[in-house]
Amino acid sequence: MLDFPPLGKQKPPKIFHKPYLTFSFFLIIGLTFGLVNPLGLSKNQSLQAQTIPVRASWRQASFPVENFQAYTSGFGYRIHPVTGQRQFHGGLDLAAPLGSYVRSWWGGQIIHLSDHTACGTMIKIRSGNWTHVYCHLMGSVEKTSQGLVLLDRSGGIILRQGQNVPSGARIGRVGMTGRTTGPHLHWELRYKGDRIDPADILRQMFAQRT
Secondary structure: OOOOOOOOOOOOOOOOOOHHHHHHHHHHHHHHOOOOOOOOOOHHHHOOOOOOOOOOOOOOOOOOEOOOOEEEEOOEEEEOOOOOOEEEEOOEEEEOOOOOEEEOOOOEEEEEEEOOOOOOEEEEEEEOOEEEEEEEEOOEEEEEOOEEEEEEHHHOEEEEOOOEEOOOOEEEEEOOOOOOOOOEEEEEEEEOOEEEOHHHHHHHHHHHHO
């Protein structure tokens, strides 16, 4: 199982740093030591997240996107890049090249699929008391005799609502569906219905890796 973005055999575009180096820079410098604030969150914004329950281990968790480039919008209030209005941003945006694979953060059951909101093509997964949401994916959701199915044929993704997926499974690809200004994954976490800042989870994940 992969805990962090795989390097793979494909080389990233020349205009970007190698994914591993970019990922290490943000996590080690920005998240672990707090020397910089790559998410652009103020202390007040960070307090919007609920207290994170203590887990014995985050080692089963997977970083949610391959070919990671940068954190482009953090958890909390911001000026929306499309509407220009001050709105609460309930997740973490992770930039990656169009078509990069998205991985399930934790093993669980797909409880909702949709493609008709500002979130674009979206997957929601339940893992016990946790739910995790992935937005702006490639592909579309279609009604079949077996229920709702997410189809991204060119990416080899076929997922059925109600299906169980393991941690680290490829569940989609970074797209530009819904309301977005560029290719990225919008990733949300909730615990018992309360919003959790995904950056706090990444800090804990990385702390257990070192």
